[in-house]
Structures are given as C-alpha cells and as structure tokens.
C-alpha cells in the first residue's frame with residue numbers, strides 16, 4: 001500500500017437515455033503527500049467528475065480510490081473541497097464559517113478558536129472575523145472557503161476551478177496566496193482548472209485529460225523554482241511548458257471533435 005492519494009483503474013459511467021455514457025476510463029493516478037497536482041483538459045473531459053469521485057460525492061463504476069491507505073467510500077474530513085463559487089453559509093460570520101467543520105468534528109472550543117484564528121491569519125482575514133459573507137468580495141469569499149477547508153487539516157485539499165469566477169487581478173492575487181498557503185501548510189493539493197497558465201504557475205505536476213472517455217493522456221513535471229512570482233510567467237522556460245501543455249490539451253480535444 002502507498003500513502004497519499006491513489007486511484008487505480010477508475011472508471012465512471014453515467015446513465016443516459018438508452019444506456020450509459022463512459023465519462024472516465026482507466027484512470028491511474030498517484031499523488032504523494034504534500035504534492036501539488038493540477039488537472040487540465042478540455043471542457044467535458046471529466047475533470048469535475050474526477051474530483052467528485054476523490055471527494056466521495058460519487059462512487060467509481062470500477063476501480064478503487066484510497067487516501068493514505070483508507071478506501072474512499074464517501075465524503076470525509078480527510079478531504080477538503082472548494083468549488084468555483086466559494087459556497088459559504090451566509091448567516092454565519094467569517095470565523096463561524098471557518099470553524100464550521102471543526103464543530104462537526106467536535107473539536108473542543110479552545111482548540112477550535114485557536115485553529116480558526118490561525119487560519120484566518122494565514123488567509124489574511126483576521127480583521128473580517130465577525131463579518132458576514134455578504135459583505136466580502138469574491139476573492140475574500142474564496143479565501144474563507146479555503147480557510148474553512150484547511151481548518152479541518154485534511155490530508156488533501158481538492159479545488160475545482162476555485163478562481164474561475166474572479167477577475168484577472170484578483171485571480172493572480174489568489175494564485176500567489178494559494179502557493180503561499182500550500183508552502184506554509186504542506187497540504188497535498190489536487191486542483192482542477194481549464195487555465196493552463198494557472199496550472200503551470202501553481203503545480204509541481206500537471207495531468208492532461210483526454211475526452212470521450214476522460215483519461216490521463218499525458219503528464220508533465222513543472223520543473224520551475226519553488227519560489228515563483230507572476231513575472232516568472234514571462235520566462236522562456238515557463239512559456240515553453242505552457243505551450244507544450246496547451247498543445248496537448250488542444251490535440252486531445254481536436255482528436256475528439258475531428259478538428
């Protein structure tokens with residue numbers, strides 16, 4: 001057995017009129033503890049489905065998923081999940097949102113308060129502890145959603161297009177923020193994005209999904225320094241990697257649509 005996240009021979013079929021549609025096939029992925037992996041692929045290649053299987057929101061049709069040698073059979077506190085639109089509880093303050101999972105886990109009040117304070121500091125929202133989500137910007141809401149997921153100290157943080165709804169400037173700020181949080185906490189991250197530039201900037205490894213059925217067509221180690229700044233995205237090395245992956249995504253897509 002291997003610690004970390006392990007998907008072996010994962011297949012996912014969905015029922016459709018008159019039969020089933022195979023959305024994922026032969027997925028073998030191994031993510032080591034502390035690794036940051038991005039999954040890219042054309043729209044409909046099965047990225048979100050893959051993440052929902054890891055989250056335990058749906059079950060694979062075939063194959064197995066284990067996290068630190070425990071089979072994934074449903075949602076659990078060992079996996080923190082953040083979606084595109086940072087779903088927060090509107091009636092709970094920022095601190096109340098960050099502490100929500102800790103209440104479910106029955107973490108004692110003093111430890112809960114300490115953890116909430118630490119994660120609020122980490123995401124730069126200490127001053128907003130008593131604010132309701134309705135008063136926050138989109139970027140701030142995503143920071144709260146990430147802090148809420150991290151506060152339970154999951155084995156893996158699962159992010160589904162977390163910055164897809166943000167404007168360019170906020171998105172860049174959030175990318176810098178996420179790299180810092182990842183480096184500070186050492187959390188394993190699996191993130192789905194359609195933005196190849198984002199994937200290369202954030203990840204240590206990028207997996208490219210092919211469509212119909214979704215499968216891992218190729219993967220690339222991102223051989224860039226651990227300390228990354230936004231200007232690094234203009235270097236020849238970065239642009240080279242980005243171009244290769246964009247071509248892979250495009251090739252996989254056109255082989256399906258016949259372009």
Ligand SMILES: Nc1ncnc2c1ncn2[C@@H]1O[C@H](COP(=O)(O)OP(=O)(O)OP(=O)(O)O)[C@@H](O)[C@H]1O
Pocket residue numbers: 014015021023041042043044045046047048049050194
């Ligand atoms: N619950 C479901 N029932 C039937 N089909 C589904 C279901 N969920 C997803 N699909 C189908 O599975 C395929 C993959 O969808 P998925 O959302 O995982 O792709 P994606 O790569 O995340 O796409 P996007 O980038 O557009 O979000 C699509 O053809 C979609 O219609």
